[in-house]
Amino acid sequence: xxxxxxxxxxxxxxxxxxxxxxxxxxxxxxxxxxxxxxxxxxxxxxxxxxxxxxxxxxxxxxxxxxxxxxxxxxxxxxxxxxxxxxxxxxxxxxxxxxxxxxxxxxxxxxxxxxxxxxxxxxxxxxxxxxxxxxxxxxxxxxxxxxxxxxxxxxxxxxxxxxxxxxxxxxxxxxxxxxxxxxxxxxxxxxxxxxxxxxxxxxxxxxxxxxxxxxxxxxxxxxxxxxxxxxxxxxxxxxxxxxxxxxxxxxxxxxxxxxxxxxxxxxxxxxxxxxxxxxxxxxxxxxxxxxxxxxxxxxxxxxxxxxxxxxxxxxxxxxxxxxxxxxxxxxxxxxxxxxxxxxxxxxxxxxxxxxxxxxxxxxxxxxxxxxxxxxxxxxxxxxxxxxxxxxxxxxxxxxxxxxxxxxxxxxxxxxxxxxxxxxxxxxxxxxxxxxxxxxxxxxxxxxxxxxxxxxxxxxxxxxxxxxxxxxxxxxxxxxxxxxxxxxxxxxxxxxxxxxxxxxxxxxxxxxxxxxxxxxxxxxxxxxxxxxxxxxxxxxxxxxxxxxxxxxxxxxxxxxxxxxxxxxxxxxxxxxxxxxxxxxxxxxxxxxxxxxxxxxxxxxxxxxxxxxxxxxxxxxxxxxxxxxxxxxxxxxxxxxxxxxxxxxxxxxxxxxxxxxxxxxxxxxxxxxxxxxxxxxxxxxxxxxxxxxxxxxxxxxxxxxxxxxxxxxxxxxxxxxxxxxxxxxxxxxxxxxxxxxxxxxxxxxxxxxxxxxxxxxxxxxxxxxxxxxxxxxxxxxxxxxxxxxxxxxxxxxxxxxxx
RNA sequence: GGGCGGAUAGCUCAGCCGGGAGAGCGCUGCCCUUACAAGGCAGAGGUCACAGGUUCGAUCCCUGUUCCGCCUACCA
Numbered sequence: 001x002x003x004x005x006x007x008x009x010x011x012x013x014x015x016x017x018x019x020x021x022x023x024x025x026x027x028x029x030x031x032x033x034x035x036x037x038x039x040x041x042x043x044x045x046x047x048x049x050x051x052x053x054x055x056x057x058x059x060x061x062x063x064x065x066x067x068x069x070x071x072x073x074x075x076x077x078x079x080x081x082x083x084x085x086x087x088x089x090x091x092x093x094x095x096x097x098x099x100x101x102x103x104x105x106x107x108x109x110x111x112x113x114x115x116x117x118x119x120x121x122x123x124x125x126x127x128x129x130x131x132x133x134x135x136x137x138x139x140x141x142x143x144x145x146x147x148x149x150x151x152x153x154x155x156x157x158x159x160x161x162x163x164x165x166x167x168x169x170x171x172x173x174x175x176x177x178x179x180x181x182x183x184x185x186x187x188x189x190x191x192x193x194x195x196x197x198x199x200x201x202x203x204x205x206x207x208x209x210x211x212x213x214x215x216x217x218x219x220x221x222x223x224x225x226x227x228x229x230x231x232x233x234x235x236x237x238x239x240x241x242x243x244x245x246x247x248x249x250x251x252x253x254x255x256x257x258x259x260x261x262x263x264x265x266x267x268x269x270x271x272x273x274x275x276x277x278x279x280x281x282x283x284x285x286x287x288x289x290x291x292x293x294x295x296x297x298x299x300x301x302x303x304x305x306x307x308x309x310x311x312x313x314x315x316x317x318x319x320x321x322x323x324x325x326x327x328x329x330x331x332x333x334x335x336x337x338x339x340x341x342x343x344x345x346x347x348x349x350x351x352x353x354x355x356x357x358x359x360x361x362x363x364x365x366x367x368x369x370x371x372x373x374x375x376x377x378x379x380x381x382x383x384x385x386x387x388x389x390x391x392x393x394x395x396x397x398x399x400x401x402x403x404x405x406x407x408x409x410x411x412x413x414x415x416x417x418x419x420x421x422x423x424x425x426x427x428x429x430x431x432x433x434x435x436x437x438x439x440x441x442x443x444x445x446x447x448x449x450x451x452x453x454x455x456x457x458x459x460x461x462x463x464x465x466x467x468x469x470x471x472x473x474x475x476x477x478x479x480x481x482x483x484x485x486x487x488x489x490x491x492x493x494x495x496x497x498x499x500x501x502x503x504x505x506x507x508x509x510x511x512x513x514x515x516x517x518x519x520x521x522x523x524x525x526x527x528x529x530x531x532x533x534x535x536x537x538x539x540x541x542x543x544x545x546x547x548x549x550x551x552x553x554x555x556x557x558x559x560x561x562x563x564x565x566x567x568x569x570x571x572x573x574x575x576x577x578x579x580x581x582x583x584x585x586x587x588x589x590x591x592x593x594x595x596x597x598x599x600x601x602x603x604x605x606x607x608x609x610x611x612x613x614x615x616x617x618x619x620x621x622x623x624x625x626x627x628x629x630x631x632x633x634x635x636x637x638x639x640x641x642x643x644x645x646x647x648x649x650x651x652x653x654x655x656x657x658x659x660x661x662x663x664x665x666x667x668x669x670x671x672x673x674x675x676x677x678x679x680x681x682x683x684x685x686x687x688x689x690x691x692x693x694x695x696x697x698x699x700x701x702x703x704x705x706x707x708x709x710x711x712x713x714x715x716x717x718x719x720x721x722x723x724x725x726x727x728x729x730x731x732x733x734x735x736x737x738x739x740x741x742x743x744x745x746x747x748x749x750x751x752x753x754x755x756x757x758x759x760x761x762x763x764x765x766x767x768x769x770x771x772x773x774x775x776x777x778x779x780x781x782x783x784x785x786x787x788x789x790x791x792x793x794x795x796x797x798x799x800x
Numbered sequence: 801g802g803g804c805g806g807a808u809a810g811c812u813c814a815g816c817c818g819g820g821a822g823a824g825c826g827c828u829g830c831c832c833u834u835a836c837a838a839g840g841c842a843g844a845g846g847u848c849a850c851a852g853g854u855u856c857g858a859u860c861c862c863u864g865u866u867c868c869g870c871c872u873a874c875c876a
Contacts, residue, residue: 684840
């Protein structure tokens with residue numbers, strides 16, 4: 001049976017799929033609640049159902065798999081919980097685009113049929129990423145695969161929503177929110193990406209109502225919104241304007257007069273002209289100022305961010321102006337307004353101005369502040385415990401440098417807008433009685449079947465559809481059409497996937513989870529909210545450690561994106577260099593505090609490393625005898641003792657590094673030891689001893705070779721699972737071990753292997769011995785002190 | 801505007817508690833030495849961004865400057 005004939009170069013294609021199937025068929029990935037080991041659990045950051053594997057996923061999931069495989073080999077009851085996210089807007093957009101290509105639309109289909117269509121799509125082409133994760137070697141417990149729209153998870157969502165509502169931590173109200181005019185839905189603050197943009201600052205003269213010869217000049221970046229102004233603010237202590245407070249200005253282009261108010265919060269005397277227009281319905285600051293001064297809110301934009309004719313009428317805009325700008329998108333209306341002001345001599349100046357423009361993180365459309373009835377989570381009562389949990393170390397952020405970021409953000413956190421005006425997602429469990437709330441339920445302006453539920457409507461929030469109205473007893477309801485922010489269900493992920501709200505054995509065993517591995521980009525979207533929800537509903541933190549890894553960038557340090565054409569596709573990397581090479585590369589580059597600039601050369605280098613190991617295996621297999629080795633134990637030779645001492649050091653370093661999430665250091669230690677110590681020196685040094693195959697020395701050396709190499713393979717396995725398994729299976733160890741490397745014990749450091757004297761002697765020798773060949777004669781001396789290397793099986797490093 | 805991180809060999813980066821300047825790739829020279837040319841051996845290559853300070857001694861600690869990147873923010 002041995003030596004086995006192996007090819008000169010390692011060919012991952014021959015290997016990977018075979019072993020992955022082997023592992024799954026034997027159920028090695030399955031974590032049982034009955035397992036005697038101490039639980040170790042990780043929930044996967046659920047990839048979008050629309051997603052396909054990009055390099056960031058590859059990094060994120062490789063690291064998780066390393067942790068899981070390491071812990072599993074240590075004897076822990078290791079669960080890696082896999083799943084997918086329904087990804088509300090992203091998924092809806094995908095299917096909607098298909099419909100449009102077919103000449104249809106979601107409106108034409110209607111809500112139910114549209115949702116059915118998405119499920120259909122999901123069944124057919126959703127979740128390709130899961131197959132790709134398998135190629136990566138991910139040892140997830142696939143039996144437990146969850147989806148955020150599962151019945152179980154939906155139940156958790158309803159439970160949380162209803163309980164928060166009943167406690168007054170969820171409310172509905174008309175507020176100014178971030179609105180995407182393309183997606184036609186509300187967004188939360190963190191779904192808006194700010195981008196520095198060159199804009200203009202327009203200085204506009206507003207004539208005083210009682211003295212048209214005098215003007216107040218305001219500065220604005222958005223002149224078109226002036227049509228919705230309901231006041232002008234100045235600083236109450238500003239001597240230039242103090243006397244004007246309380247008087248009115250005539251708002252140009254309209255027939256309205258609006259008051260001049262004093263507002264020290266809104267107005268910075270130094271900026272612009274020291275006078276600010278107030279447009280409460282279309283600007284966040286102005287909204288708040290409007291509340292302070294009890295100003296009306298005039299909404300002049302429609303949901304598409306076009307000038308709304310009805311709104312303009314209400315705002316008493318002059319008819320010729322209405323005719324000119326109605327139904328124009330804001331960007332097109334702006335020059336018209338600018339021109340109108342200019343022709344009346346009211347435009348004093350236009351200067352360049354830098355500003356941050358908010359864009360939708362999905363569609364990249366410019367986001368509008370928009371007044372509409374929405375649902376909110378009152379966040380402060382949830383944030384406080386989440387702040388404390390990090391402050392007192394119950395949740396540890398790694399690297400800890402992010403802790404301050406987290407705390408800073410959490411202390412400034414604002415209420416979370418959780419309603420979205422889309423169809424795909426968890427529909428809000430709120431109903432309205434048609435008979436007693438009829439005044440608050442308005443038919444939609446566009447004449448469609450839909451309707452608008454004003455903020456005055458009184459919702460009935462319930463886990464299931466209500467049977468009768470508690471107020472009037474009738475049973476004619478409409479359900480709130482909104483769905484929840486995708487991140488609402490994600491926030492429950494660590495416990496909803498384990499069966500909560502039921503007290504399942506899985507929940508009791510694996511919650512709180514041990515480690516969360518995530519990128520910085522979703523620290524606030526996701527991590528912070530999981531901590532808040534976890535503490536609120538389970539009374540415990542959702543995870544102990546949060547390992548935050550870097551972003552993967554291209555060789556120029558640019559964020560990878562399809563539009564830039566600079567993506568490194570992990571799938572083609574795996575095709576070309578093998579999964580193990582990719583995994584090892586990502587591990588080696590995962591040093592904290594720096595983004596990863598991935599280059600193909602680096603991957604190639606670790607492909608070579610895999611090949612090096614492969615050839616070391618060939619060398620060992622070529623030297624083995626067909627018969628079993630039955631030589632009596634003998635003390636190891638000088639070279640053996642040196643190698644064992646170094647191996648022991650590598651074992652310590654790898655374990656310590658993994659313990660601290662220093663994947664880069666673990667990879668470095670493995671690389672150094674295996675290549676430059678084990679291969680470059682040890683394998684060379686023992687060659688003479690192997691020459692006389694019949695000799696006792698050769699027999700002992702062979703045994704030492706197999707033993708040490710087997711340990712190396714176990715040490716390597718979390719990083720290069722496929723290669724290590726392939727080689728391990730070829731080694732003649734079956735009589736002693738079970739059938740897969742991945743359930744073998746992970747090496748632990750063995751103090752009796754440490755031998756500082758030998759190491760020092762070796763260092764001195766190699767300083768004067770420039771070639772391996774010369775070193776050989778010196779180092780292959782007979783053994784010095786006795787070492788019980790083989791011992792009996794009890795002494796193996798199998799014990800926990 | 802506030803905060804964080806980075807600047808070390810041609811390139812990509814590592815350097816944990818202050819004392820040796822390192823790795824991979826690339827480059828040069830010699831080797832198909834019976835595991836591996838995706839390899840071996842030998843080598844060249846650095847004012848550790850800049851300016852001060854602390855110290856017997858600074859890539860490392862402190863201050864400031866410059867340049868990059870990221871996060872965050874309502875200056876109209």
